[in-house]
Amino acid sequence: MKFAYYPGCSARSTCAELNEATHRVAARLGLDLISIESATCTGARELRAIDPIGFFTLNLRILALAEREGLPLMTICNTCTLNLLDAHAAFLEEPGLGETVNARLSAEGLRYSGRTRISHFLWVLYEDIGLDRLRELVVKPLNGLSVAAFYGCHITRPPQRYGFVDSRNNIALERLAELLGCQPIDYSGRTECCGFHTAAHDERVAFKLTGQHNGDAVSPLPYRA
Known part of the structure; x- marks a missing residue:
């Protein structure tokens, strides 16, 4: 391709x-x-x-x-x-x-x-190449590594731009992590704003948003596939 x-x-x-x-x-x-x-x-x-x-x-x-x-x-x-x-x-x-x-x-x-x-690139990997082909190419599995995927806003919303029914239930990154041998974790901020644009106006608000996501990732919910 x-x-x-x-x-x-x-x-x-x-x-x-x-x-x-x-x-x-x-x-x-x-x-x-x-x-x-x-x-x-x-x-x-x-x-x-x-x-x-x-x-x-x-x-x-x-x-x-x-x-x-x-x-x-x-x-x-x-x-x-x-x-x-x-x-x-x-x-x-x-x-x-x-x-x-x-x-x-x-x-x-x-x-x-x-x-x-x-x-x-995420959608090229997930949709164009596909998980089966990617799985065949794994050389060094990352077994035992826990990972917290973060999507943020712009790669999933608004859902009509990407053809999603519910962008907050996207699991593409988690599926890619699994085929690499990782254990994905679930947390509340995975599809929320990181404060990128807010930083130009009020860094404190942006840092609070980012810090909240980091904290949630450290204390995750059970992963739901």
Whole structure:
């Protein structure tokens, strides 16, 4: 399988290990990741509130670059995934938006037609490759290791962006952990907000949210498959 690869900003800087790990896992799985060298930031979530057209232009430009390659787009950033999905949905649903953005993109010879499929690496692993194939490739099982999966907001909500009926009951990360030999634990904050966007306005609130999740993970509930 071949994907246009968009790691986002953090995976190129503060979380560079995530980018490196993704490439190593992809190579093991036979995934061909084609980097989009000229791709920019998706604008986090804040840009949409400040400059909606700028937000859609940034995101649809990335999708246009992938579309030009004729490839589906794979990300490893939860926020980037949601931004790209939102922009794609708006392109299809909002009259005039596509024309406005494509007029901007034409300055560099780009145009988006709405054909790019967007997926996070988690869903590529879970849905495209599948648990059976992944299980065959496990070399060193992590037997006896307890893990607490954290989804947060942007990789599961709003559920209609991802095709979920109930995003809070998602167990993809837990299933992946199990096939590696780990013991997943359940805790109340696994699909709750980490306070990412709140940190720009009140760090104390953000740290309280994150600290609560960490505490809940240390004192977990029994795992429910």
